[in-house]
Amino acid sequence: MPASVKDVAALAGVSSSTVSNYLNHPHVLGDSSRERVRDAIERLGYVPNESARQLRAGxxxxxxxxxxxxxxxxxxxxxxxxxxxxxxxxxxxxxxxxxxxxxxxxxxxxxxxxxxxxxxxxxxxxxxxxxxxxxxxxxxxxxxxxxxxxxxxxxxxxxDDTGGGRLAGEHLLSIGRRRILFLGNPAVSQSNDRLAGLRAAVADSTATVEVLDVPHLATEDGMEAGARIAALAPADRPDAIFAANDMVALGVLTQLVRHGIRVPDDIALVGFDDVDQAHQSVVPLTSVRQPxxxxxxxxxxxxxxxxxxxxxxxxxxxxxxxxxxxxxxxxxx
The missing domain is CATH 3.40.50.2300 (Response regulator)
Incomplete structure (x- = not known):
């Protein structure tokens, strides 16, 4: 059983309040009392309950x-x-x-x-x-x-999530992509801002933006979305995908590669956050860096x-x- 303040006080031959003062206000004790309490703490291996002390102090x-x-x-x-x-x-x-x-x-x-x-x-x-x-x-x-x-x-x-979405959209336009699919979660404000930036980037172009909601913004969501995209006829697939984060993008990438869909030749892919896995993937991922x-x-x-x-x-x-x-x-x- 762990030692208590009372155990320390008994071994040191002082009161419990003296031990408390040693722990909280050592300057009020004399040298002799401090040494006796310190020796007793060391001998007993006493560890102060910091949480309790802080709660008492408020x-x-x-x-x-x-x-x-x-x-x-x-x-x-x-x-x-x-x-x-x-x-x-x-x-x-x-x-x-x-x-x-x-x-x-x-x-x-x-x-x-x-x-x-x-x-x-x-x-x-x-x-x-x-x-x-x-x-x-x-x-x-x-x-x-x-x-x-x-x-x-x-x-x-x-x-600047909106600015990040705009950068992604401008880049996809610059490489000739016009059928863009956005994968995001409308319950997350940052995801909505990234979509807004994408839409602003393509507003004056001939590009279209379709949206597919994913529930958790996790890799598994991306894999499910990727399987749905792979099941489409080639003419019905987007030519670019912008995912609200890298993990969704990497899930999509896994499915596209498994189904023989070439990235970026058939579908260009952009993620968001630029986590370490983005540059470690089998096809290194273009991503909006969020530090x-x-x-x-x-x-x-x-x-x-x-x-x-x-x-x-x-x-x-x-x-x-x-x-x-x-x-x-x-x-x-």
Whole structure:
């Protein structure tokens, strides 16, 4: 059974309050008391319950990150950026995954409020700003990764998703593609923005845009969509596909290659995010780069800035710009 404060106090020959002072306010103890308590802790292997101490104090050095879909590689990079910058600031970071479930997203926020974290970074599914504004009034600051309604209490880190969609559309037009299929999820605002950018790019051309909804923006969704496309007569297939993320694009690519459909000769393919798998695939994937690690660091820094000056307004941040990385899936070898 783990040693307790009472065990330490008994071995050191001091009161429990003296042990508590050693853990929380060592400067109030004399040298002799500090040495006896330290020796007792070392002999017993006592480990303080930091969570309990923080709850008693009503504060913590803990932050929370709530992800939309933790299994996607983009969110791995985002998480790494948040963790690196918060660790550098001396904070602990807890993770949770909403799994594209609005109810789970709300439960995650409630859980972290109950655990009295000092700040939350969230890549949301729903409009969480009203809830986060309530938390701000209770001293818990927050940063949303993605677009939000105007708020004087919640910060946001933005990426130019519309601009990324426009770059993809302009590139496909430049290589002569005119029958473009977009694969996305209308429940995700970033997916809608990427589609809007694509449509803006082709608005003054003869190109057409068809849309096929995919439920989870995962590789399996792309494989299912790819199988449907492969089953079409060649004349009925699109000559280009723009997927809302790389994992969907890579699923499509797998099916096209399996069915002998040439990429990019028959169908050009563009993804989004530029995760590592994009350049590692059998046909390297053209993709719109979204710098997940840098966005994560920016979100972490924005949260720490608010915590350092709680009375200040949330920092205004310039959106991260999109960049098109052209590879063999659109231009060939």
């Amino acid at each position: 504060s913590s050095k803990a932050l929370a990150l709530i992800l939309l879909d933790a299994w996607l590689p983009y969110f791995h990079e985002l998480s790494r950026g948040v963790e690196d910058v918060t660790r550098e600031g001396g904070w602990s970071l807890f993770f949770s995954n909403s799994n594209r479930d609005g109810a789970q997203e709300r439960r995650n926020i409630d859980m972290f409020e109950a655990h009295r974290v000092q700040g939350i970074i969230i890549y949301p599914l729903d409009d969480v700003v009203p809830r986060l504004e309530q938390l701000a009034d209770r001293g818990i600051r927050s940063v949303v990764v993605g677009p939000i309604p105007a708020s004087t209490k919640v910060a946001s880190v933005l990426f 997940g690690y840098e966005i994560g660091r920016a979100a972490g820094a924005a949260l720490l800035q608010q915590l350092a000056d709680p009375a200040a307004a949330p920092p205004a941040m310039t959106p991260f710009a999109a960049e098109l990385i052209v590879r063999e899936s659109t231009v060939g070898r």
